[in-house]
Amino acid sequence: MSIGYACLTVGVPNTNFKSCIMKNFSESKLLELISHNLNSLENIIDYNIKNNIKLFRLSSDVIPFGSSPINTLPWWDLFSNRFSAMGNKVNSNGIRISMHPGQYTVLNSPNEDVVYRAIEDLKYHNRFLDSFDVGTQHKIVLHIGGIYNNKEEAITRFITNYYKLDESVKSRIVIENDDKLYNIGDVLDISKTIKVPVIYDNLHSQINPFDKEKKDFHWIELCRETWKEKDGFQKVHYSQQDVLKRIGSHSTTINVNGFLDYYETLEGRQDLDIMLEVKDKNLSAIKCINCTTNNRKISALELEWTRYKYLVLEKAPTNYLQIRKLLNDKDSYPVISFYNLIENALQKEININHSINAAQHIWGYFKDIALEKERSSFFKSLENYEKGKVTLKTIKNLLWKLTQKYNQTYLMDSYYFIV
């Protein structure tokens, strides 16, 4: 079983993607953007390898205007060396990649033009994955599309248009239930005709159920039948509702207790990959991996603690002390209590005294090496923050600059700087 995350990272330097608006489009601009984005993508892959994350969705935005007629660059050729290098890393580390065109790629539209663009977009996604030289278990996830006042016809159109796709594109397509129009029953039905694997999304099914009496595992077992040998392990999407936001909004982080409730219903099945859809991305991936791994070593939690500790200290000093105590027994693996305390701390409102205390802790790394003007600048900012003149972000930016300047590797990976 692999657990992974989608497209972007949180708190990993040099992993951002750039784009431009059509108005500023030019070939040289495009070359520059692609080159930058491929660097970022390789950094993400390196990060995933280092953190033992074996499942990752590639962003569609790596090649700006990837399927647009304005992009006539043979990027797969121009950057073939870069793709090979990344492909080797993916293959040799047993990483499974995937892509997921957005909600605007609609294969079943009654508008021919829209369908044409959808087909072009799927070709782009397939070409992108092909550039890594990976097999057909590396999938392209697609929703069914719109209804246009006649669901039956819309489904027929989806099937007809699916058959128009190239064999190589079809070999990667998998279909997913959505939160509005096509529930898991609909998607499984479509799969019966076109024999395409089905991804079960738990949150979509909760919002748009076929039969709300049926549990997640029921659907996962039915979907399992749609995955063949050449498709690799069955994949599912897992996410939780953000309680403060609109129905369907993904949560900030994956709540460990909720995830484990779900995980336990899977009856120990290991031939299943779980793609998390969550705002804190890689952070939740590491969390869920640590919660489900058979390799229960406290060193994994200690490593996590180096990343979370100042954020916890800033939000909840009590939790900070509790976690330190929790990690004292080196033969234990108190993973659930550990993440419960972290999640609890991060939910708390910022308290000005606690945040000043945490900033001073970080300052401790620099107090003996910083220049006098850096010292005065820090304390001046701290004073201004206390008076409400500047935000905490200013303080953190200042400390982040010092972290980089003085190469404080221990602080480099700290989530403290992700405001």
Place this chain on the structure above:
DNA sequence: CACCGTCAAGTCGCA
């Protein structure tokens, strides 16, 4: 450097 409107895509609900 912080802030915020804009961009890009297609569908659907509502005047």
Place this chain on the structure above:
DNA sequence: TGCGACTTGACGGTG
């Protein structure tokens, strides 16, 4: 029939 909402992260212009 046409317009606004929906979604997302980055752009790009302003202060």
